[in-house]
Amino acid sequence: MTAATAATRADVAPAVPPSRAGGPHPDVRVVRRRLGPGPRTRLSFWVGPLLLLAVWAVGSWAGFISPAVLTAPWDVAKEFQNQWVDHDLLGNIGTSLRRSVLGLTLGVLGGVVLAVASGLSRVGEALIDGPIQIKRSIPTLALIPLFVAWFGIGESMKVTTIALITLIPIYVNTHNALRGIDGRYAELAETLDVGRVEFVRNVVLPGALPGFLLGLRFAVTVSLLGLVVVEQFNSESGIGHVMTLAQQYGQTSVIVVGLVIYGVFGFLADTAVRLIERRALSWRRTLEG
Amino acid sequence: MATHPGGLTSTEAPAVRVRDLHRSFNRSGGVLEGLDLDVAPGEFVAVLGRSGTGKSTLLRALAGLDRDVDGYGEIEVPVAVSVVFQDSRLLPWKRLLDNVTFGLRAPDADERGRRALAEVGLAGRERAWPYELSGGEAQRASLARSLVREPQLLLADEPFGALDALTRIKMHELLRRLCEVHRPAVLLVTHDVDEAIVLADRIVVLDGGTVQTDVRVELTQRSPVAPGFGELRDFLLGRLGVQEHLGADFIAPGRRRATSATPS
């Protein structure tokens, strides 16, 4: 009875001050429509890929996707097992990963050093920026014959190629972010008598970090893509090698195994970079949240 | 041209000595044209002047931030100069304590940073990110960053310009207290005549590229109700080309400037 009275009273008198909202009174403040993406939900980044897998599985099962077009997931799994047991798939994955990690590391280091050098000095810019832009506009595929001529067809050619193609997105994005750092921070550093090294460490690098991480996401992807290309040349191992062979023998299922491995690595690597990004950029207040 | 007796009272060497300072941004005319100014050690000088009279230009010259500006003249400033900007200019990627101690080369930098933050009432916020601070808190943090260096000269360009009236009054008390403890010479640019009178030992008004007025503030009490406050305020407002209790014959500051600033 009393509860009913209270509810009625609240209904006829909705103008309670916000401080007294709650309890039996309804909350009457105006909650604005949200324009950003809203709070983060855990594991949400798995939803899209899993959905894709589901569509693939259902399509194959129902016959919409013919095996000639795309091998069914369970056949891919069988082929995966076959490759794993009989053809040292793990060893091939290991070789490919080693090449791509090594190349990526060199490319990242080179890209950052060049971006800082060309971003902070006019001499550096004059020397570095032009050649990088030229390199950028030449397709890597077209460069490979040249690299083969320079570095032979061994590991060093493969790692160098990957380093050079990952260097580009790192350089471009880091350089761009670095040039975009608010000039007032440089002015501040000058009034605080900060030296050049300290300036780079405390202002330039953190300021360019968002751009660098974006570049890293691109670089990770192209380092995997580069594998396919470089492993076509005189390889005895590696995922790209396995796929090239499968193509010659028309083994679609093996190709799909390779594609899935690429997809999984690309996705995991990108997720890792984004986790780093969220950690490292917690000082920002953005839509990312 | 009219100058009240101001300037140095002691025979000490001044902390700031500016002679015949010229600065111009283009051929058409100079912003500063032969400016002379002395500031004694520990003296608090407020700089007033209409918008565009070169207050920021003067401050940037003293801070050594005007490499790309044309001009000449003599400037002597102490070694330890700190600048407080109108925006708090905290590095967004550094936590508060790291912002305060940025560039501070001392073995006990962290300890000094903590003490400075406590002095401005921000104890316990050492690990906050700048985006978590209110405008007033951010400005206090930037004050802490300036004072932790124990400057002999503190340059501040409208440091409280973006704050609300109440926070401003609190910041005035804070700044006065801090200046009494640390005793730097201070050059504070402001638009607010009351702020200048409340804070400064001496007030200079810039116009036509030079110090046009230079008055010493000799009030028994630093409050708008103190005897003499109103007169000084009216005098300064007059010097700025504003008359109190303006009627219909209000003259826009821009037009006044055009008539008064034509020495050439």
Ligand SMILES: Nc1ncnc2c1ncn2[C@@H]1O[C@H](COP(=O)(O)OP(=O)(O)OP(=O)(O)O)[C@@H](O)[C@H]1O
């Ligand atoms: N970087 C610049 N390039 C060109 N002109 C400039 C530059 N900085 C200032 N000026 C000009 O110099 C004059 C003085 O500028 P300054 O910023 O010193 O004025 P101020 O007294 O600080 O004004 P305010 O009170 O509005 O801040 C202005 O006319 C301004 O337009």
Ligand SMILES: [Mg+2]
């Ligand atoms: Mg200004």
